[in-house]
Structure formats: structure tokens, C-alpha cells
Amino acid sequence: MxxxxxxxxxxxxxxxxxxxxxxxxxxxxxxxxxxxxxxxxxxxxxxxxxxxxxxxxxxxxxxxxxxxxxxxxxxxxxxxxxxxxxxxxxxxxxxxxxxxxxxxxxxxxKNRSTFHSFTYSTGVKIKGNKIYLPKLGWVNFYNSRPIPDGFKIKSVTVRKKSNGYYVSVRIEDKAVPTFPLKNIEEVKTVTGLDMGLGKLVYCSDSSAIDNPRFATNKTTKRLQKIRQRRVSRKKKKSNNRRKSQKQLSGFQHRIAIKREANQWQTAKKIVQKSDAIAIEDLQISNMIKRCKPKYDKETGRFLKNGQSAKRALNRLIADASWYSLTQKIEYMAAKSGKIVLRVNPRHTSQECSVCHHIDPDNREGEKFLCTNCGHVDDANFQASINIKNKAINHYGLNVGKKFSKKVRRDLPEPKQLSLFQTPTSELTENKRRKHYALLSKRDVPGNLNEYAFQLSLFNQENNHPNRDSL
Ligand SMILES: [Zn+2]
Incomplete structure (x- = not known):
């Protein structure tokens, strides 16, 4: 109705x-x-x-x-x-x-599959494990979080999900003060964030947070494929199809709640780092667009346009779900009286953080090598430092040190040790081998992972125009 x-x-x-x-x-x-x-x-x-x-x-x-x-x-x-x-x-x-x-x-x-919630604004009561929904009566439910004393119920939304009905309750107490908001002049420390796929978040303090890949790891990808196939092979509108569809959506729901939980933890970790957080203002829907079709002009046939490769990337981006992570960061920041600063993403991955030279050739995959001053770094961390500097300049922040401590990066020495925070005893056999290979500066076989690329960064064999002046 x-x-x-x-x-x-x-x-x-x-x-x-x-x-x-x-x-x-x-x-x-x-x-x-x-x-x-x-x-x-x-x-x-x-x-x-x-x-x-x-x-x-x-x-x-x-x-x-x-x-x-x-x-x-x-x-x-x-x-x-x-x-x-x-x-x-x-x-x-x-x-x-x-x-x-x-x-x-x-x-x-709206059709049946796009409409599954409704909202009450008054009249809902909660007693122990029972909730009173007007016109529906008392309903048993699992009371996961008791309502604190003095709070009034403002609105209640009932939502149907794949494994049952959920109730979310919005509460308010006017006696409780709102969360303190920091002035922009009070900001003493800023962390720049660059969202990525290899790692989920690269911070300007040269720490990174792993990308858990809940939906795109090997096991879940395979399971998803199997369950999707079970649905599509069944006769349309049949009971069996409905049952297998239910199984599939339950599977997707479990992935989604895992991701949600992980994002809240990540957001909390990030917000604790500093007074303000600088993030790129990305248009993610533009990044997930499909490739344009290509035609052969003479025959009118379709040509390969790279969509099959793009699709895998799109799925990775969708799985990382940067937007909902930034939303959670904003929520946590507001709760703890911190500020989120939005920065224009233009040139953040091409600019050199030392001499501010902008050139698309500065970046090659994961490597960053400035064509002007020869500054070498990881491209993702470079971007996060740029985002931080942009926020400082754009909002006129009064931050003591403008740039992070300058380290001479022309020697192939440590720095990469910060990435190896796990002690060698905890590494798996395969990783330990790579670890020692890196320390002994041997070349690492296999595909380009973070260990291998760290090595190639310091190989000093780049065909660089200004190499003699380095
Ligand atoms: Zn430079």
C-alpha cells in the first residue's frame, strides 16, 4: 500500500x-x-x-x-x-x-525490489524485548542497544533486509550538549589521506591501512560466482529460483556487514591521529563508469574497448567503497570534535612535495620520481603529503611544521623497514623469503607486490633525463 x-x-x-x-x-x-x-x-x-x-x-x-x-x-x-x-x-x-x-x-x-522500508515519527514505545509499532501492535525484537535514560524517541524506521526486519531508532535529549566543534585556527596537526587499492588508506605520516577486500578476494569471488550461477540457471519466477536468490542475497549481506564493521574501526583509527583530516573530494561515480564502445568504421562491428579489464578495476573500487569510508570518517570526526577538510584532487598524484613541480611523467605506477629535482618516493604516500599540504595552504592552517621531516632519500637505505612492522618470526614462509631477498637487495621473482616494487624503487637504474645531476 x-x-x-x-x-x-x-x-x-x-x-x-x-x-x-x-x-x-x-x-x-x-x-x-x-x-x-x-x-x-x-x-x-x-x-x-x-x-x-x-x-x-x-x-x-x-x-x-x-x-x-x-x-x-x-x-x-x-x-x-x-x-x-x-x-x-x-x-x-x-x-x-x-x-x-x-x-x-x-x-x-518503485517496484517490489526497491521499496522495503517505512518510518514512524511518533507513537513507538519500547519495553525490554518488545517494541510497539502503531497499527501493528507489540512485536518481539532483539534489543541490541538499550536507550539511555532521558532520551526521547524521535523517529523509527523499519527496514527489510535479506535475513529479516531491522529497526533503527533515532533518539534525542536536549539536555545533552552537542559535540564541541573545533575552530580552524585551533588545528595544530593535520593528516592527509590518499585512498588506494593496494592499501586502503595511505596516511601522510607514512603509515598505511590494509585493504581487506571483502568482496573481491579469491574465495568470496568464487563463492559469489557459484551462487549467482545457481540463481541464473533456475527457471524464472520459480520457487527454487527464489530460494537460491535468498541464499545469494544473504551471502552479499554478510559481506556488507563485515565491510561496515571494518570501516568503522578504520575511521576511528584515522580520526585519532590528528586534529584535522584532509581528504580528496573525489567523484567516485565517474571513476566507475564503463568504457565507451568502439566501432570499426567500415564494417560497423564492435572493437575491443578495454571494458573487461576496466570491470575488474571497477569492482575493486566498489569493494573498497571509499565514499562510505569518508562518510564514517566525517561522522567520527564530528563526534570527537575534529575537522574534515576537503581538498581538490587535481594534480595530487603528479606534484612533487619537495619542489612542487607538476608533471604527469613524475609518476610511473607505484613509483614517484620527480623529473625536476629527482625526489624519490612511493607515489601513494607522495599523494597523501600533497593532500595535506594543499589543505594547509587552502584553509590557511597554522601548523608548526609545514612539511614532514626531510629525509635524504638518495640512499637505498631503510625507510622500507617502516612497512615491515610484523616481526620476521610472524611472516609466512613465502613472505619471509621475500623479506630476506629485499634486505639482501636481490631481485624478487613474481608479480609486482609491495616488496618487489620497493626494491625496484631504489635500483637506481631508471632512465632518467636528469640522472647525472642527481
Ligand atoms: Zn621535485
Whole structure:
């Protein structure tokens, strides 16, 4: 019923747009009937765009005041709590606001697979392991987190997920002060973050956080493939297909909750590092776009466009889910009174942090070698330092040391030891061999991993134009 209401209200708003702005006063375009409250809610007598106080009413408010009329026409809506119906309309309004302000897509009509939640704004009570949902009654549930004393329930959302129904409760206590917000002048330390795939986060203090790859590691990729195949081989709309689909979505749900938990821990670790955190303002949806198709001009046939390789990369990027990680960092930062600074990502991976020379040739894969001053570093850490410096310059921060301690990097000596924080006794056989190979400066066989590339960084055999001046 809520889905029908949502879709009807969306159609109502679309219709009203056409009659108001394009077709004059006609309500029904086919019959050319003039606007009446019977045919269209937004244009009729009760759908007055002006409130009693003389202010212009928003479309969502018009639709909410129309609800009693709608309920008369559709008596079965009485089974739904009135606040749920109202929140349903607000949800549609949010979709419209996202479309106008956030540059997102136009609101869509919902089908069964895209509509699985509803929200109460009042009337919900919780007692021990029971929750009272208006019009549904007392329901047993698992009370995972008791509500602290003095807090009032503001709104409650019931959401259907693959393994059951979840309730999220928003609470408020006006006596509790809001989290303290730091002034930008008080910031003493900044950490720059560069998100990557080899490691999930590279910090400007030359530490890195591992990428757990919950969905794209070898085991889960294989399992996912098997379960997906089980679904697609079954007859459409059959019970067996539904069952195997349920298995698949449960599997994906478990991956998702693992990733969520890991991201909260990562965000907490990062926020503890310093007063402010600088991150790139990335447009990730642009990075995940498909390659453009290529045609042969004579035959009109499709040519290879590199999409199959891009797809693997896209999946890696989606699995790393940088955006939801940055959201969690922002949340944790706000909670602990710290600041998140957004930085323009332009040139962050091409600039030299020592002489500020910008050149796309500076970077070659994971290596960074400045074509101007010969500064050598890991490209990802270089980017994180650039992000930090950009934040300092852009926001005019009063940070004591502008750059991290200068280390002579022209010698092939340590630095890489910071990457080996695990003692050698804990390394696996394979890794230990690579570890010793690196220490003895032998070449490491196998594919390009962090050990191998560290070696090649300091090989000093780069065909570099300014090599003599190094
Ligand atoms: Zn340089």
C-alpha cells in the first residue's frame, strides 16, 4: 500500500508539473478537463498553493494536507499509521530535493525490489524485548542497544533486509550538549589521506591501512560466482529460483556487514591521529563508469574497448567503497570534535612535495620520481603529503611544521623497514623469503607486490633525463 501511495504521489507531482508549467490550467491532458480537486490534488481548491499565513506551501505540504481526502477515497489506507503515510510523502520529497540540489537522478517509480522500508515519527514505545509499532501492535525484537535514560524517541524506521526486519531508532535529549566543534585556527596537526587499492588508506605520516577486500578476494569471488550461477540457471519466477536468490542475497549481506564493521574501526583509527583530516573530494561515480564502445568504421562491428579489464578495476573500487569510508570518517570526526577538510584532487598524484613541480611523467605506477629535482618516493604516500599540504595552504592552517621531516632519500637505505612492522618470526614462509631477498637487495621473482616494487624503487637504474645531476 505504501509503495502504491509513493508511486501515485510521484505521478501526481509529475502531472502537476505538466499542467502548471507547460499546459496552462488543464488538469487532464487528454480530456482537457479544467483543474478540480477530484482529478488532481495539486491544482484543485484544497490544493491551494498558499497557506493561511500567506506563505507559499511546498508540494509535500500540499500532498500531506490532502491525505484525509485521499483516505476517504481509499478507505483501506486506514490500516496504515498516519505518520507513516506522511513520512512516505516526505521520502518522495527528499528524492526530489536530491534531484534538484545534489545533482542526483530524477525520482523513480518503485517496484517490489526497491521499496522495503517505512518510518514512524511518533507513537513507538519500547519495553525490554518488545517494541510497539502503531497499527501493528507489540512485536518481539532483539534489543541490541538499550536507550539511555532521558532520551526521547524521535523517529523509527523499519527496514527489510535479506535475513529479516531491522529497526533503527533515532533518539534525542536536549539536555545533552552537542559535540564541541573545533575552530580552524585551533588545528595544530593535520593528516592527509590518499585512498588506494593496494592499501586502503595511505596516511601522510607514512603509515598505511590494509585493504581487506571483502568482496573481491579469491574465495568470496568464487563463492559469489557459484551462487549467482545457481540463481541464473533456475527457471524464472520459480520457487527454487527464489530460494537460491535468498541464499545469494544473504551471502552479499554478510559481506556488507563485515565491510561496515571494518570501516568503522578504520575511521576511528584515522580520526585519532590528528586534529584535522584532509581528504580528496573525489567523484567516485565517474571513476566507475564503463568504457565507451568502439566501432570499426567500415564494417560497423564492435572493437575491443578495454571494458573487461576496466570491470575488474571497477569492482575493486566498489569493494573498497571509499565514499562510505569518508562518510564514517566525517561522522567520527564530528563526534570527537575534529575537522574534515576537503581538498581538490587535481594534480595530487603528479606534484612533487619537495619542489612542487607538476608533471604527469613524475609518476610511473607505484613509483614517484620527480623529473625536476629527482625526489624519490612511493607515489601513494607522495599523494597523501600533497593532500595535506594543499589543505594547509587552502584553509590557511597554522601548523608548526609545514612539511614532514626531510629525509635524504638518495640512499637505498631503510625507510622500507617502516612497512615491515610484523616481526620476521610472524611472516609466512613465502613472505619471509621475500623479506630476506629485499634486505639482501636481490631481485624478487613474481608479480609486482609491495616488496618487489620497493626494491625496484631504489635500483637506481631508471632512465632518467636528469640522472647525472642527481
Ligand atoms: Zn621535485
Amino acid at each position: 505504501l509503495r502504491a501511495n509513493y508511486n501515485w504521489s510521484l505521478a501526481d507531482r509529475i502531472d502537476s508539473y505538466y499542467q502548471r508549467y507547460i499546459c496552462g490550467d488543464y488538469c487532464d491532458l487528454k480530456t482537457k478537463v479544467v483543474i478540480t480537486p477530484l482529478t488532481c490534488s495539486l491544482g484543485g481548491a484544497t490544493g491551494n498553493p498558499w497557506s493561511n499565513k500567506g506563505k507559499k506551501r511546498s508540494p509535500v505540504n500540499i500532498q500531506i494536507t490532502e491525505l484525509p481526502l485521499l483516505k476517504k477515497a481509499r478507505p483501506w489506507y486506514d490500516e496504515i499509521d498516519s505518520t507513516v503515510l506522511q513520512q512516505n510523502l516526505r521520502r518522495l520529497d527528499n528524492a526530489y530535493n536530491n534531484f534538484f540540489q545534489q545533482n542526483r537522478g530524477f525520482p523513480k517509480f
